Amino acid sequence: MNHLRPAADSRLSRQRAAVPSGVLHLPWALYGLLLFSLGIAMYLVGVALVVPRYLLGLEHWLRPVAEWLVWYSGLPLVLGVGLVLGDMLGLRDRKRGTDAVHDHPVQRTGLVVALTAYNDEASIGPAVRDFLAHPAVSQVIVVSNNSTDRTAPNAEAAGAVVVNEERPGYGSCVHRCLTEALRRSGADIVILCEGDGTFLAADIDKLLAYAPHADIVNGTRTVERLRQPLTQLSTFMYYGNLFVGKMLEFKHLGKTTITDVGTTYKLCHRDALERLLPVVNPAINLEFNAHFLDAALAEGLAIVECPITFHPRVGVSKGGNVNNRRALQVGLRMMRGIVLGWRERVA
Ligand SMILES: Nc1nc2c(ncn2[C@@H]2O[C@H](COP(=O)(O)OP(=O)(O)O)[C@@H](O)[C@H]2O)c(=O)[nH]1
Numbered sequence: 001m002n003h004l005r006p007a008a009d010s011r012l013s014r015q016r017a018a019v020p021s022g023v024l025h026l027p028w029a030l031y032g033l034l035l036f037s038l039g040i041a042m043y044l045v046g047v048a049l050v051v052p053r054y055l056l057g058l059e060h061w062l063r064p065v066a067e068w069l070v071w072y073s074g075l076p077l078v079l080g081v082g083l084v085l086g087d088m089l090g091l092r093d094r095k096r097g098t099d100a101v102h103d104h105p106v107q108r109t110g111l112v113v114a115l116t117a118y119n120d121e122a123s124i125g126p127a128v129r130d131f132l133a134h135p136a137v138s139q140v141i142v143v144s145n146n147s148t149d150r151t152a153p154n155a156e157a158a159g160a161v162v163v164n165e166e167r168p169g170y171g172s173c174v175h176r177c178l179t180e181a182l183r184r185s186g187a188d189i190v191i192l193c194e195g196d197g198t199f200l201a202a203d204i205d206k207l208l209a210y211a212p213h214a215d216i217v218n219g220t221r222t223v224e225r226l227r228q229p230l231t232q233l234s235t236f237m238y239y240g241n242l243f244v245g246k247m248l249e250f251k252h253l254g255k256t257t258i259t260d261v262g263t264t265y266k267l268c269h270r271d272a273l274e275r276l277l278p279v280v281n282p283a284i285n286l287e288f289n290a291h292f293l294d295a296a297l298a299e300g301l302a303i304v305e306c307p308i309t310f311h312p313r314v315g316v317s318k319g320g321n322v323n324n325r326r327a328l329q330v331g332l333r334m335m336r337g338i339v340l341g342w343r344e345r346v347a
């Protein structure tokens, strides 16, 4: 049966009214989390100074510094906890608004899938075949980002429509995926994913289960038992994602739950994308996904997270998962974007 949603306008216009504004809606919990983290960092540095103080004979110089750090770490700690609790206990209900749980019937067949690909010749063929074999999918688009290997011919041979995106970078590639999906298909639902073997078509069923309740169903890889033992997501990235996710969640307190800011795999309703694509910046590179979620929340769109399975990558990694150092850089850029606004950087 083909369930079609009611007119897009009425669905989204109700959410537009829920976009917060004014002093009451400033991200106090986010500021509190930052202050709290600063306090913890000051305290730990102050305590760790014990090592050079005693081992390097710097007691005379470092003792006052250590005392100052440990003593004054109390200020940001207390203020931070106060802001988080104040926002959560005092303002959260008002920030949440009165929007009822969305429950709109959705189209469950004829979906379009768009896959990112950047020199992914080893994985792209099997990924395309996997998605085309899913009964809900009618079309797979692969956006190759100037791949110099056999990514494009392999994707085409597997049955995908292949497009090349000339602007380099993950953000440009994702933006083009979503743009092409809207342009080349009348489908109400677009599935965005990577063609690197880390995500499987079977998880579309999980995303679809939440589609009636959200404008965007975002996959999360931070649910144990759902990721294979040896994936790119190291323990550091697992908890790093969780931390940055909570920063974003605190920024938009009461609007959504976020445990993963780095998953490409997501389901988007057409009308949400039509609103979102003009306001996101494709030049934002590996931190694009966090930028995308931030922009969606700022637009008043409903995001629901959905646990998905995560698998070892086929081929060489080029993204934020290369190693923990790279992940830290991407994570810090995400944090800066969440707090200070998003700046372009193609790396
Ligand atoms: N790093 C990077 N990835 C790109 C680019 N263009 C497209 N991609 C694709 O975007 C995805 C990056 O995802 P991520 O999981 O962060 O890195 P991965 O380990 O290389 O898969 C992969 O599917 C890449 O093939 C680009 O210019 N840089």
Ligand SMILES: [Mg+2]
Residues within 6 Å of the ligand: 194, 196, 198, 313, 319
């Ligand atoms: Mg990947």
